[in-house]
Amino acid sequence: MxxxxxxxxxxxxxxxxxxxxxxxxxxxxxxxxxxxxxxxxxxxxxxxxxxxxxxxxxGTFVGPDKTTVSAWLDTWLKSTTVGVEKATAANYADALLPVRERLGEKRLQEVTEEDADELVSWMLTSGRKRGGKVGSGLSVRSVQPTLGRFRSSRNVASRRGLVVRNIAWYTQIPREARRKAAAAAGALE
Missing domain, CATH: 3.30.160 (Double Stranded RNA Binding Domain)
Known part of the structure; x- marks a missing residue:
């Protein structure tokens, strides 16, 4: 050759x-x-x-792909919500709204760990909308399902060879935010 x-x-x-x-x-x-x-x-x-x-x-090569995060989430939701209740499917879709808002137009292969970390930070500080305007942050309890669904969608994308690895795997909700949420929950009891 x-x-x-x-x-x-x-x-x-x-x-x-x-x-x-x-x-x-x-x-x-x-x-x-x-x-x-x-x-x-x-x-x-x-x-x-x-x-x-x-x-x-x-067998680890991932070829270039132009799929956006939103397009991938559509595909993932379609396959993930087969056979589940309508309310469950709606909850999955709703949980991913912040991901679509912040990362939806980005190519799936271009999303970085920093993007995932910044998504969580944004949700905790200003992710709540009131009357179409950005308000205060979401609660830790609201951020958890979003992060979980995002991770799950990235796992499937990795398994299907669309991305090299799951960049959201190590993204965590900051300890301070979890501590404040636990303290607030304890104060309510």
């Missing part, structure tokens, strides 16, 4: 380096999928080629 890195000469005289690699088959159509990448240096192209090749050989 020859060198997988191809030297490309652009019209302006610039040299670039490109490779094309098979990344598996499309699960829906069975057609072969390929990834094309272009770099300024041969060294960078070789490094990326080696990385993609290793990941495809191991």
């Amino acid at each position: 020859g060198d997988p890195i191809e030297k490309i000469e652009l019209k302006d005289g610039t040299t670039r380096y490109r490779f094309v690699i098979d990344i598996g088959r499309d699960p829906a159509t069975g057609k072969r999928r390929q990834l094309t990448k272009t770099y300024d240096t041969k060294k960078a192209a070789r490094a990326e080629y080696a990385k993609v090749k290793r990941q495809t050989d191991e």
Whole structure:
């Protein structure tokens, strides 16, 4: 087999380096999928080629995908709420409203751990809406199901090969917020 890195000469005289690699088959159509990448240096192209090749050989490669968080949540909700009561399905959908508001337009693969942490922080400080305006924060008890559903949706996305890993796995509700919620609950008794 020859060198997988191809030297490309652009019209302006610039040299670039490109490779094309098979990344598996499309699960829906069975057609072969390929990834094309272009770099300024041969060294960078070789490094990326080696990385993609290793990941495809191991079965851990996740190809680029343009699915947004909202589109994925629609898919996830459809499959998750099969056979559940209407009220349960509505609760799942409602719990994910803050996720849609803050991260919905972002690509699923671009959401970071920091985004998940900031989502929780935002919900606790200003996630409640009153008359269409942002008000105070949501309670810990309201944030928990949102975080749980978000984590669950990311687990399925990871299992289906849409994302490398679940970025929300280690996101926690801050200890101080939980402590305040517990103290408030104790004061009510």
